[in-house]
Amino acid sequence: MDLFEYQGKQFFASYDMPVSPGEAVTTVDDAVAAAERLGTPVMVKAQVHTGGRGKAGGVKFAADIDAVRTHAANILGLDIRGHIVENLWIEKASDIAEEYYVSFTLDRSAKKHLGMLSSEGGVEIETVAEENPDAIAKIWVDPTEGLAEDQCRQWVLAANLNPDVTHQTVELLLKLYEAYTQGDADLVEINPLIVTPEGRVHVLDAKVTLDGNAGFRHDLAPFDATQPRDEREAAAHAKGLQYVGLEGSVGVIANGAGLAMSTVDVVNQVGGKPANFLDIGGGANSDVMAGALEVINNDPDVKSILINIFGGITRGDEVANGIIEAMERVDISSPIVIRLDGTNAVVGWSLLEPHLGDRLVMEPTMLAAAQLAVDLAGGSAR
Numbered sequence: 001m002d003l004f005e006y007q008g009k010q011f012f013a014s015y016d017m018p019v020s021p022g023e024a025v026t027t028v029d030d031a032v033a034a035a036e037r038l039g040t041p042v043m044v045k046a047q048v049h050t051g052g053r054g055k056a057g058g059v060k061f062a063a064d065i066d067a068v069r070t071h072a073a074n075i076l077g078l079d080i081r082g083h084i085v086e087n088l089w090i091e092k093a094s095d096i097a098e099e100y101y102v103s104f105t106l107d108r109s110a111k112k113h114l115g116m117l118s119s120e121g122g123v124e125i126e127t128v129a130e131e132n133p134d135a136i137a138k139i140w141v142d143p144t145e146g147l148a149e150d151q152c153r154q155w156v157l158a159a160n161l162n163p164d165v166t167h168q169t170v171e172l173l174l175k176l177y178e179a180y181t182q183g184d185a186d187l188v189e190i191n192p193l194i195v196t197p198e199g200r201v202h203v204l205d206a207k208v209t210l211d212g213n214a215g216f217r218h219d220l221a222p223f224d225a226t227q228p229r230d231e232r233e234a235a236a237h238a239k240g241l242q243y244v245g246l247e248g249s250v251g252v253i254a255n256g257a258g259l260a261m262s263t264v265d266v267v268n269q270v271g272g273k274p275a276n277f278l279d280i281g282g283g284a285n286s287d288v289m290a291g292a293l294e295v296i297n298n299d300p301d302v303k304s305i306l307i308n309i310f311g312g313i314t315r316g317d318e319v320a321n322g323i324i325e326a327m328e329r330v331d332i333s334s335p336i337v338i339r340l341d342g343t344n345a346v347v348g349w350s351l352l353e354p355h356l357g358d359r360l361v362m363e364p365t366m367l368a369a370a371q372l373a374v375d376l377a378g379g380s381a382r
Contacts, residue, residue, distance in 0.1 A: 002208075002209050003207075003208040004087065005205060014179075015176075015182075017175050018172075019206070021092050023037070023038065023089075024087055024089055025089075026076075026087055031072035032065055038090065038091075040062060040068070041062060041064075041093040042068060043059065043060070044059070044068060045088065046085040047087035048080050048085055051081075051124070056080040057074070072088055075088060096194045097194070097195045100117070100119055100120075100193040101117070101128070101136075101189075101190070101193065102176065102189070103116050103125070103189035103190070105187045110140055112142055113140070113147075114139075115138065115140075115155065115177070116136055117155055117161075121192035121193060136159075137159035139151065141177070147173075149174060152177075164199060169201050172203075184214035185210050186209040188207070188208050189207040189208075190203050190206060192204050241280065241288075246275055247301070249272070249273060249275055250370075251306065252277060252306050252308070253278050253280060253293070253305065253306070253308070254279060254280070254307075263308045266366055267306065270367070270370050270371045271379065272373065276296065276299070278296065280292050290326035293326050296334075302334050304373045304374075307323065308366055309342070311342030311344060316341075323338065327355070327360070334376075337361050338352065338363070338369070339366050340362070
């Protein structure tokens with residue numbers, strides 16, 4: 001769940017990190033009003049779920065109200081890497097003496113949290129890593145032990161930051177780690193973290209990705225409402241389905257994210273193009289299956305549907321009954337290919353047998369099912 005910059009700053013502020021005052025707006029008039037309340041100069045910043053805003057003209061300095069009006073009018077509606085700007089963040093401008101970079105994310109191979117800190121902020125960290133990798137100081141934090149103040153201080157010293165702000169920086173990084181762990185984030189990044197001419201360490205930008213599965217611990221509704229979704233994804237989300245729209249012609253339904261990803265890969269492997277990623281999770285009753293089939297059926301690009309189920313907790317007979325009942329409730333326009341294995345698969349096969357035909361076909365393996373689904377969708381030509 002990717003947050004807008006202003007949402008990330010609100011998130012950081014809730015952990016007592018210093019951020020600039022600002023207001024989120026959606027119109028030119030509201031941008032002007034916000035700037036009048038904040039007092040110029042301000043920054044007019046596009047809010048999109050992608051990088052490269054500055055290079056695309058989505059971040060502008062406004063010395064006065066006329067400049068705010070001009071920049072807001074130019075940025076609203078701007079296309080930045082395929083994202084249309086609909087929201088602006090009007091923020092009190094800050095003077096900058098130094099720019100740093102810092103982030104925390106998970107290093108899965110090490111099974112630890114990875115922190116990266118650099119004195120070269122304000123540019124893409126990938127560029128720094130390529131041109132001057134020694135400028136990035138890294139630490140690995142054991143989640144069971146947490147980030148100790150002494151470890152954090154050594155990290156700051158290793159990054160060769162301004163020694164006059166070492167204490168402030170350590171305090172801020174400890175708060176950032178707290179936000180990352182207690183806030184159930186997958187990524188927290190500040191680029192740049194600045195030092196003002198007065199010697200204050202300050203958060204000037206925010207990139208935050210939260211774990212959407214942590215909603216039972218946090219109120220994620222405000223962030224969820226601003227997630228970018230096409231019509232298919234919005235419909236799937238309304239039904240509680242884990243769905244990502246793609247651009248192919250083979251609709252994919254599977255139970256479990258890993259199996260769904262594997263199914264998408266196999267469709268590609270046999271020369272087809274998946275139309276989506278759809279994980280129905282551990283349940284495959286008629287309501288879940290009907291919702292999944294309805295979402296895929298409403299995609300006009302779908303020419304065949306591949307249902308790939310490996311039963312563990314999910315039972316094959318439940319899956320079969322769910323498919324049968326769902327087909328009675330949803331007028332499916334594309335042929336369906338089923339691969340069913342695992343718990344109670346044999347019972348599921350027997351339940352499906354009377355319903356098999358041109359519109360419903362069963363295959364014994366994932367590879368065979370994917371190949372047939374691709375063939376029914378018109379082969380690899382699409």
